[in-house]
Amino acid sequence: MKYYYNDENIKLIYGDTTKILKKLQEKSVDMIFSDPPYFLSNDGITCSNGKMVSVNKGEWDKSKGFKNDVHFHKKWIKACDRVLKEDGSIWISGTYHCIHQIAYILLSMGYYIINEVTWYKTNAAPNLGCRCLTASHETLIWAKKSKKEKHTFNYEIAKQLNAGKQMRxxxxxxxxxxxxxMFGKHPTQKPLKLLERIIKISTNEEDVILDPFCGSSSTGVGAVSNNRKYIGIDISEEYLELSKKRLIYIAKEKNNGTN
Structure with missing residues (x-):
């Protein structure tokens, strides 16, 4: 494996995620957060900072047709299944372009869906075409290997994060x-608030968290900030460099006691 960065708590690995996952230790990961390609780069337009821009994000986000897209999702999910502990859990984000395919694959593998979470984006971009409803949310699936497995759920922490009430x-x-x-941006970068919430409620300190499509490593920043260990995999050295900068910065901030 080609480690882009490697220390006791942080590992960034360059390469194709399905190939890399085959080399990781079996059943060694406590939680997986995956933000896979949604295959949205279809030459359309969207709004960013008040300007009309292309939706294209890169070749990795272009659909290769329904059957090929489903096959892609099956491959990486099965590779993740091998490294996930029996009592571990997996979070997967998506939109209607891919999330229903993913849910079907998980269920066909015997996984049990713990929750489906709707992430409502309070400042989502407007719809420029004006021919359908404005897309303002993404879906997060939280699942485990089987219904009988006892997964981690920090109920009291979830309540604390929700002003003392049960988190919905x-x-x-x-x-x-x-x-x-501040170090650059990734076109599908998730907000730290979202990742920290997931990490705090579904993992414990010293747990190993894996992100198979890590991008700019918001997952890693949330993991390191909250005393978890992190493995990030990406096929782009550009984004691994961005991840490295963010993770080194947050680790220093944490060690200095300012985070």
Missing amino acids: SVWEISTTPKSEK
Whole structure:
């Protein structure tokens, strides 16, 4: 494996995620957060900072047709299944373009869906075509290997994060702020508030968290900030460099006691 960065608590690995996952130790990961390609790069347009821009994000986000897209999702999910502990859990984000395919694959593998979470984006981009409803949410599936397995759920922490009340399955969280893009940006970067909530409620300190499509490693920043270990995999050295900068910075901030 080609480690882009490697220390006791942080491992960034360059390469194709399905191939890399075959080399990791079996049943060694406590939680997986996956933000896979949604295959949205279809030459359309969207709005960013008040400007009309292309939706294209890169070749990795272009659909290769329904059957090929489903096959892609099956491959990486099965590879993740091998490294996930029996009592571990997996979170997968998506939109209607892919999330229903993913849910079907998980269920066909015998997985049990713990929750489906709706991430409502309070500041989502407007719809420029004006021919359908404005897309303002993403779906997060939280699942485990089987219903009988006892997964980690920090119920009291979830209540604390929700003003002392039971946390519901609709989360109102703004899109990623500029302050989290100080070292650069990834086109599908998730807000730290979203990842920290997931990490705090579904893992414990010293747990190993894996992100198979890590991008700019918001998952890693949330993991390191909260005393978890992190493995991030990406096929782009550009984004691994961005991840490295963010993770080194947050680790220093944490060690200095300012985080």
